[in-house]
Amino acid sequence: MQIKTITFWAIAAALLQSSLRADERRFTYSYEPETHTKGAMEFEQWVTLRSQRTKEVGQQNFNLWEIREALEYGVTDNYTVEFYLNGKSESFREPSTAENFSKFSFEGVSIENRYMLLNQGTHAVGLTLYLEPRFAGDEAELEEKVILGQRYGDWKWAFNLTHATEWADNFHSTEGEVEASFGVARDFGPHWSIGLELRDHNEVPEYRHWENSAIFLGPTVSYRQEKWWGALTVMPQIYGANFGGDPDGHRNLELEGHERVNVRLLLGFDF
Amino acid sequence: MRVKTEKLWVPALLVAIIAGCQNTGSRMSSGSLPEPTRTAGLSEAELAHGRILLANKCAKCHKFHDPANYDNAEWHMWMRKMSRKAHLTAPEEAELSRYLSLYRPERTAQR
Numbered sequence: 459m460q461i462k463t464i465t466f467w468a469i470a471a472a473l474l475q476s477s478l479r480a481d482e483r484r485f486t487y488s489y490e491p492e493t494h495t496k497g498a499m500e501f502e503q504w505v506t507l508r509s510q511r512t513k514e515v516g517q518q519n520f521n522l523w524e525i526r527e528a529l530e531y532g533v534t535d536n537y538t539v540e541f542y543l544n545g546k547s548e549s550f551r552e553p554s555t556a557e558n559f560s561k562f563s564f565e566g567v568s569i570e571n572r573y574m575l576l577n578q579g580t581h582a583v584g585l586t587l588y589l590e591p592r593f594a595g596d597e598a599e600l601e602e603k604v605i606l607g608q609r610y611g612d613w614k615w616a617f618n619l620t621h622a623t624e625w626a627d628n629f630h631s632t633e634g635e636v637e638a639s640f641g642v643a644r645d646f647g648p649h650w651s652i653g654l655e656l657r658d659h660n661e662v663p664e665y666r667h668w669e670n671s672a673i674f675l676g677p678t679v680s681y682r683q684e685k686w687w688g689a690l691t692v693m694p695q696i697y698g699a700n701f702g703g704d705p706d707g708h709r710n711l712e713l714e715g716h717e718r719v720n721v722r723l724l725l726g727f728d729f
Numbered sequence: 730m731r732v733k734t735e736k737l738w739v740p741a742l743l744v745a746i747i748a749g750c751q752n753t754g755s756r757m758s759s760g761s762l763p764e765p766t767r768t769a770g771l772s773e774a775e776l777a778h779g780r781i782l783l784a785n786k787c788a789k790c791h792k793f794h795d796p797a798n799y800d801n802a803e804w805h806m807w808m809r810k811m812s813r814k815a816h817l818t819a820p821e822e823a824e825l826s827r828y829l830s831l832y833r834p835e836r837t838a839q840r
Binding site: 492493495496497498532535574577578580609611684728 | 762784785786787788789790792793810814815816
């Protein structure tokens with residue numbers, strides 16, 4: 459495990475050192491419909507912190523760090539492909555045994571495909587389709603998105619509708635995820651944007667019953683230079699429900715499959 | 730891997746959207762891009778191609794910055810910078826430059 463971890467970070471560091479220029483994003487959870495121009499290449503570093511569940515679900519002081527390194531390439535002006543390395547580090551205290559649990563795991567590789575159908579510069583709304591398969595040995599995932607967006611002067615919005623299927627336990631269990639996210643931001647000069655993101659995430663195990671739903675809302679800020687950009691979103695959960703009872707002991711939040719706060723930082727470097 | 734019929738609605742929806750959009754995808758709507766004020770001897774084909782370059786290499790990523798609002802030095806500086814960023818080839822850069830000069834006052838554009 460340690461060798462895997464060291465290799466993972468060594469690759470990440472090497473990619474960071476060789477990085478140069480970017481396809482600037484205003485949001486971190488919602489994609490915008492732009493794709494790279496043909497021949498453009500970018501390195502992206504993703505860091506997501508999902509923090510705080512409850513002791514009722516056996517996960518006191520829960521923290522999950524999701525780390526992704528991505529290399530993105532504009533195959534044509536309308537089609538962009540991105541290759542990801544995924545990892546996560548999870549820690550919590552099990553209240554019944556008072557034991558601390560901490561684990562880093564490599565979450566496999568994924569290939570993101572984005573195809574722009576409608577250019578927002580020439581149509582009323584920009585439209586891009588997204589397909590991302592992920593493979594990690596004994597588990598796999600397939601994610602699809604419909605990405606809409608447009609800008610009006612200094613304002614920009616994006617709306618994503620996402621569905622994902624995750625196969626785990628050597629492909630013996632299946633979980634469906636449905637998500638809608640919306641972001642709106644305003645540019646303040648050539649470098650800064652400030653906005654809001656809203657996200658509703660739902661889990662549907664085995665596609666048999668709608669297990670839960672959690673809504674997050676929070677500010678997003680982004681900064682861009684010619685060769686790099688960064689975006690940060692802090693999203694507390696504002697409402698959540700578990701439709702199979704109340705396992706987390708919280709009426710208005712869903713803290714079994716979701717957290718009190720999600721924070722995501724993206725950094726992009728253009729080549 | 731078990732696939733149930735209720736899981737197929739998303740792929741079906743995506744296929745329907747792709748099919749629907751492909752029918753109109755090649756049509757270049759006027760969208761939010763203004764037309765240049767003159768043609769300065771460019772052929773219909775050159776005008777059309779210049780407009781496609783403007784849409785795909787510029788307007789896809791940022792709002793339209795009217796070339797008429799820049800002096801020569803500023804404009805050439807931005808053209809160079811953004812051509813690098815958009816990975817334009819030399820012929821594409823020259824073609825786009827010619828097309829965008831149509832948005833500038835004739836006397837300024839010739840300099």
